[in-house]
Amino acid sequence: MAETQLDDVRKVFTETDGNEIVAVNDVSIDIEDGEFLVLVGPSGCGKSTTLRMIAGLETISDGDIRLDDRVINDVPAKDRDIAMVFQSYALYPHMTVRENMAFGLEESTDLSDDEIAARVEETAEMMGIDPLLDRKPEELSGGQQQRVALGRAIVREPAVFLMDEPLSNLDAKLRAQMRTELQQLQEQLETTTVYVTHDQTEAMTMGDRIAILNDGELQQVGTPLECYHEPANVFVADFIGEPAMNFFDVTRRDADGDGAVLVNETLEYTVSADISTAIGDRDDLVLGVRPEDISIERSEGDQRRADGHTVPASVTVVEPTGDENIVYLDLGADRSERIIATIDGMSQVEAGDRVVVHVPEDAVHVFDGETNEALHNRRVESNEPRVPNV
Amino acid sequence: MSEKSVTTEEAAEQTAMKRVTDGITLGRVGLYATLIGLVGFYxxxxxxxxxxxxxxxxxxxxxxPFLPPLDAGWITFEKWQVAFDYLAPGMVNSMLFTIPSTILCAILGSMAAYGLTLVDWRGQIAVLALFIAGIFVPYQAVIVPLFQFWSQYMQLGARLSFLWGLPLLEPHYATILELIITHTAYGIPIVTLLFRSQYKTMSNEMIEAARLDGASVWRVYRRIVLPLSIPMFAVVFIFQFTQIWNEFLFSLTIIGSTNDPAASATLILSGLGQSLEGTDYPLRMAGAFITALPTLLVYVLFADKFAEGVQT
Incomplete structure (x- = not known):
């Protein structure tokens, strides 16, 4: 168990023709002792490289990685007291499950054979793989192999667990089940864990905190709900949440009093004084709103409500998922903008319906159009934030 | 009733005939004729x-020549006995250098391939290029330097003379040692390449997992890579054993004479049955079969693993 710190960690790959590619750019994260941190981002964002640098499988171009205040940049992988679970499980095919699990203890500790055997049995029992101990990996199903890979990491009782998309080869149902189980295990073991995934659902549901990476740059580190409700920029707002947030490129126009109106060809959205203040005198803006914050009202003709928070729309597609409907709508008379809303599964909306879309002001996000940084995030009024729709 | 049953039987017979003739096409006949012809040819x-x-x-x-002896009086197994007596010391010598160099080739080649494929270090490609170049060095190009190297510079016989007094050791073992080293050196490049082709398909994540499990570079080889390359070892054993056993040019260069106590089986075979009175064909044939026997034996012993290894 250990505290892990990444301090301005940088990784530069040099191609054969001398080109330098920055895979990870000055990433700093403090991972607390016992914390479950999820590194999430699209493929190629540098999350796996970051993980491999912590493991010692990749050299660090610049910066420091510390384990309990000890810089481990030059400590070889085998001496780092770190266990990793790979996407391909990476089990040793010529060894039985028992030998697979014992291997790490034999190589990295001075434990006697009896002690090792006892620890393997104990861990296998905890993981529910004790009936498989004498089988070879090729005789196991994917899910069982995954469990063995996990057991092999756990049995070592390392300072840090690293997991590189360990669930991505499982079918959807097993993945959901393993997600819960992994979380419970981690809570029980209280071992610092860094978990890499491209799946924002995994990130949201599993992490104590999540770190979102894009193009080698750290975008935001925070609890899942912080990242969801208070995204630092357009990328985070877009990446976290399913279906993704709706974005509209808008410009600012002064309105009566302290407020302002955010406009583009289709939209005219009135905002009050505090949002207007947050915007300042910036003109190039992005308006964002999550699908689940949008409500749809039936309308006869193109009526707008007087508060400036509604817009007429027509339904193009309805995707029912049971508990809710995902509704795709075209906005405005010329239908140039598209918006996605998730509404209650029982409400009757059909493709072709003419409706009015209502976007409440306390749910909107405003971003700077040039830097993509968040200027204003939605208010979370209740003490108990709504459970994100993932 | 009976007429009807006869006609149905006839019909059944006809369809059966048709089924048999349907299977036989001109192409199939040609194919089998060619195959049988090739079997005969070989x-x-x-x-x-x-x-x-x-x-x-x-x-x-x-x-x-290709007909069996037609009269019982024309058959004799005497030549096999003679050939065996001539070849026996050569067979022992050949075994003495073939088995060690085959094993050394396999072990060193597999280690070299591991170091060049699964361990990361600078300048790997340059070293690999040297190995590849080694495969293409022709025997003829090295005969003269090889002869000078052993006979003038190394002179193992003289240098190791303190050993020959020991029991079980004889002076001609110096020549055997020279052959072991020469064959090992010459075999390593191709064997390295064979192992490398297998190691390249090995999961990188598995090797990394072993490193994270605390295993050193050597322990990863010993406990993960080596056990997984056993099928490839069978391929290499068969391949190198056959190569070295059948090799003639190095034997001729390093041993020199058929009468040398270190003479190999192939060297003795080259002179077997040749005399001023003419060629003793039965003796030469018997000798050839006796000399070829060990390579067949090795193939039979490793055939299972060989098949596995060829697949990878």
Missing amino acids: LLPIESGLVTSIKTPTGLDNTF
Whole structure:
């Protein structure tokens, strides 16, 4: 168990023709002792490289990685007291499950054979793989192999667990089940864990905190709900949440009093004084709103409500998922903008319906159009934030 | 009633006939004829050798080479006995250098391939290029330097002279040692390449997992890579054993004479049955079969693993 710190960690790959590619750019994260941190981002964002640098499988171009205040940049992988679970499980095919699990203890500790055997049995029992101990990996199903890979990491009782998309080869149902189980295990073991995934659902549901990476740059580190409700920029707002947030490129126009109106060809959205203040005198803006914050009202003709928070729309597609409907709508008379809303599964909306879309002001996000940084995030009024729709 | 049943039987017979003839097309007939022809083509020399080896001089004169001795009086196994007596010391010598160099080639080649494929270090490609170049060095180019190297510079016989007084050691083992080293050095490049082709398909994540499990570079080789390359070892054993056992040029260069106590089986075989009175074909044939026997034996022993190894 250990505290892990990444301090301005940088990784530069040099191609054969001398080109330098920055895979990870000055990433700093403090991972607390016992914390479950999820590194999430699209493929190629540098999350796996970051993980491999912590493991010692990749050299660090610049910066420091510390384990309990000890810089481990030059400590070889085998001496780092770190266990990793790979996407391909990476089990040793010529060894039985028992030998697979014992291997790490034999190589990295001075434990006697009896002690090792006892620890393997104990861990296998905890993981529910004790009936498989004498089988070879090729005789196991994917899910069982995954469990063995996990057991092999756990049995070592390392300072840090690293997991590189360990669930991505499982079918959807097993993945959901393993997600819960992994979380419970981690809570029980209280071992610092860094978990890499491209799946924002995994990130949201599993992490104590999540770190979102894009193009080698750290975008935001925070609890899942912080990242969801208070995204630092357009990328985070877009990446976290399913279906993704709706974005509209808008410009600012002064309105009566302290407020302002955010406009583009289709939209005219009135905002009050505090949002207007947050915007300042910036003109190039992005308006964002999550699908689940949008409500749809039936309308006869193109009526707008007087508060400036509604817009007429027509339904193009309805995707029912049971508990809710995902509704795709075209906005405005010329239908140039598209918006996605998730509404209650029982409400009757059909493709072709003419409706009015209502976007409440306390749910909107405003971003700077040039830097993509968040200027204003939605208010979370209740003490108990709504459970994100993932 | 009966007429009807007869007609149905006839019909059944006709369809059965049709089914048989349907399967036989001109292409299939051609294919099998060619295959049988090829089998004959390849087996005929072996068959001729075998029958020749058991013929008496009269038998040899009175039959075609590929026909068996037609008279019981024309058969003799004496030549096999003679050939065996001549070749036995050579077979022992050949074993003495073939087995160690085959094993050394396999072990060193596999280690080199591991170091060049699964361990990361600078300049790997340059070293690999040297290995590849080693495969293409022709035997003829190294004969003279090789002879000078052993006979003038190394002179193992003289340098190791303190050993020959020990029991079980004899002076001609110096020559055997020279052959072991030469064959090992010459075999390593190709063996390295064979192992490398397998190691390249090995999961990188598995090797990394072993490193994270605390295993050193050597322990990863010993406990993960080596056990997984056993099928490839079988391929290499068969391949190198056959190569080194059948090799003639190095034997000729390093050993020199058929009468040398270190003479190899192939070297002795080259002079077997040759005399001023003419060529003793039965003796030569018997000798050839005896000399070829160990390579067949090795193939039979490692055939299972060989098949596995060829697949990877």
